[in-house]
Amino acid sequence: MTDGDSLLVSARPDVNAAMDDWLDHLGSERRLADKTLIAYERDVRQFLRFLTNHLGAPPAISDLSDLKPLDFRGFLAERRRSGAESRSLARGLSGLRSFLGFLERRGEINATAAGAVRAPRQPRSLPKPVSAGDAMTLVDAGSGLDEEPWIAARNAAVLTLLYGCGLRLSEALSLTGRTAPRKGAQTLLIRGKGGRERIVPLLPVVSEAVEAYLAACPYVPEADGPLFLGARGGPLSPRVVQYAMARMRSALGLPDSATPHALRHSFATHLLAGGGDLRTIQELLGHASLSSTQIYTQVDTARLLESYDKAHPRGRDRPPRG
Structure with a gap:
């Protein structure tokens, strides 16, 4: 469900293995649709690529535990500059929180920083009445x-x-x-x-x-x-x-x-x-x-x-x- 093997270099092996476990959990236990799983994985991979540039090397799980709210805000700002809309940013943050929360439940990291970041406000769509x-x-x-x-x-x-x-x-x-x-x-x-x-x-x-x-x-x-x-x-x-x-x-x-x-x-x-x-x-x-x-x-x-x-x-x- 990846965009290609080249995406795997955006993280260390322990993160890639954890992502496989997380996606299996979402698919088998949470029963999320395949399209949702693909979107979640793509969003998390984008964040990992951002961290690779931000840290100077592909992140390991220990690096994820050291993240601060500023790191997540920097990622959202970069995505915004590339043209991502609020709905996409909110979904991406939701996927990140799901992955990091999964790691926290396994006792591998502290995911508090992700929860401290407010999702971008989405424009409210107007109701569509009929005549x-x-x-x-x-x-x-x-x-x-x-x-x-x-x-x-x-x-x-x-x-x-x-x-x-x-x-x-x-x-x-x-x-x-x-x-x-x-x-x-x-x-x-x-x-x-x-x-x-x-x-x-x-x-x-x-x-x-x-x-x-x-x-x-x-x-x-x-x-x-x-x-x-x-x-x-x-x-x-x-x-x-x-x-x-x-x-x-x-x-x-x-x-x-x-x-x-x-x-x-x-x-x-x-x-x-x-x-x-x-x-x-x-x-x-x-x-x-x-x-x-x-x-x-x-x-x-x-x-x-x-x-x-x-x-x-x-x-x-x-x-x-x-």
């Missing part, structure tokens, strides 16, 4: 792409909950027969991340979709059992919903970003565009911090600028915004 029209089309498509009518009704009910109430997929699938949104109900009690409870308004279309699913379902959800059931009557897996969504976006020609979670993003973005205030949207989404909700203002601004560039005569003359 209101596409969201409605996806919800409607959920009731038409499956041969089994009850499965189609189930998928439509799940997607309606995500877009109509702003739920996470895990929150929708945690509903039980007792907590199912029924006809006439006006609110829904949700237990979200960290056990935090919140109350969300319930649109009639949501309870109607759930009622349609329950009427068509060949199984009867137990009061304390899952509301949404799989084809064989067991709990519905998130993967089944994600696969159904993938089929829908393929049929509708939508981008890969049109995921179940994108419907939650769409719920927040469309509320904000319609005049909803951030505090209310924070409560509806169950965010512990307002800063988590404020990212939707950036989405709305980005969409506004995009519309401006397309519509304004001078905007069409300018290069795309980076």
